Amino acid sequence: MANNRWGYPDLGFGIGLRSVHFEHILKNNPVIDWFEVLSENYLDTGGRPLHVLDQVAERYPVVLHGVSLSVGSTDPIDFEYLKKLKALGKRVNARWVSDHLCWTGVTGLNTHDLLPMPYTDQALRHTIERVRNIQDFLERPIALENASTYLEFSASKWPESEFIAALAEEANCGILLDVNNVYVSSFNHGFDPKKYIDNIPKDRVVQMHLAGHTNKGTHILDTHSDYVINTVWELYRYAHRRLGGVATLLEWDANIPGFDVVHGEALKARQFREQEDKKMPAPELEEVPAYGD
């Protein structure tokens, strides 16, 4: 049963659709609950990616996840982009559409990075207005993900978790809670990741993300290039306790291993959820070497 206010279903355990896995998926029809698709990769192509996506969408539930909505930008909203996004959502019967709480560029330029917002009253008002306009155009609520961040602005007045909670309430949008990003940002900024999750309104969360990262010692980079670390699994278990059954997706975007390895990592989430639901101790986790070692 859905825990969120829109009745978006708990789709189970999915992975990101990546081109290195296209052949495997089309040939083997693997048993997997759902796929998340990077929207921008399919907006301007009539070639193989779209052809594969059409077939995948016939067989599996698909969710669109974007990186160019630039919801916090002070540039005008790009309605051409939204028009294409809306059409793609219809084409693949996207269960929902998500992007990030960030900005990617201004003055007509795009850095293609998920840049951090100053968490000020002005930024909150600005972003609420934009989210409302975007949702009106798309004719559906969107879910916004907490991005990993590497700096904080001195002007910020709100903790990120309170900012995103207030944004979701005021703009009436969903939240895609990236558990790894909570951990990465907590490491980079020195906050308590559990308190962050405590601040997230349960009925707004439509999806969770999990991923591996790269610890540089002084900071962590959200690279999606490795297995999920044990601390993040524990945080996921905590999030599940707080938020209940939410569609969960494993992201792996660099040094991508075979389909079965990625899917296997996604299925670990099921173990954690089941153990948590039965109030059993967490599954024993072996320390996993960095992928490729």
Place this chain on the structure above:
Amino acid sequence: MATNPGLDRVQRWMQALIQDQGTCEEAITSERAQAEISADEARTVVLPSKTLSSFERLDIYREMYLLRMEEALDTDYPALKHFLGDEEFMRLVARYVEVYPSRSYTLNRLGDHLPEFVASLDDLPKRDFCHELALLELALTGVFDATETAPLSPEAVRAVPPDAWETARLKPIEAFRLLEFDYPVSRYLGFVDQENPAPRLAQRKTWVVAYRRNYHVHRMDLTQPAFELLSALAAGQTVGDAIVSVMTRKWRPAVKEKQLFEWFRDWMAEGLFHAVEPAKT
């Protein structure tokens, strides 16, 4: 001390720093950055962490920017990168994105101006070869993303009465590009993809058709008369006129009628044509 320059100024400032290729100290004193926030004020916009100074935190974003641009252009121009080497290619990317930064929601078209940019550089090794290699790789990205148009089926070909071919027109598929080069750039790409040995990079006229079949991108080397014939067909000439325009020219070696049949057979088999349009009566 909290600094709150406002959302629009802070975004323009941070973008200016990210796209500045000097040090962070140099970037905050640049005209573009100081138009938003003075260098003095800039030191307090970002908080330091326990382990990193505010500039070191900004540098994370600044460093990732160029790496991301390089990754995108590497995807579209692997042979150019192979030829130039990692360091020279990175230098090219850094110069390119200063002139042509991304203005789109997608990185897929970031490299659209790279061939013309390469052609404008005086200090690039073997610039003319690099320019043509970039033109070929750009064409391949166009073929990759082109709208799918079904190739002409054998039934559709058989349905055309033999005496109607002379005045009929053949329409190429969307994923079709004809290219003429002064260097063997397609052979160089084949070498990078381990399809053939390394070619000599001396000037030599070459002709290529790039196309997509079953959603996979292919290239076919052409002779000059085959290229001219395909060009005439693609330009909308009737089959008869296109053949006459090629066969009435002197070629060395001469083009035999048998070759014409072989070309058409190969082009049909590769699915280069989308439709055959009989002359309007």
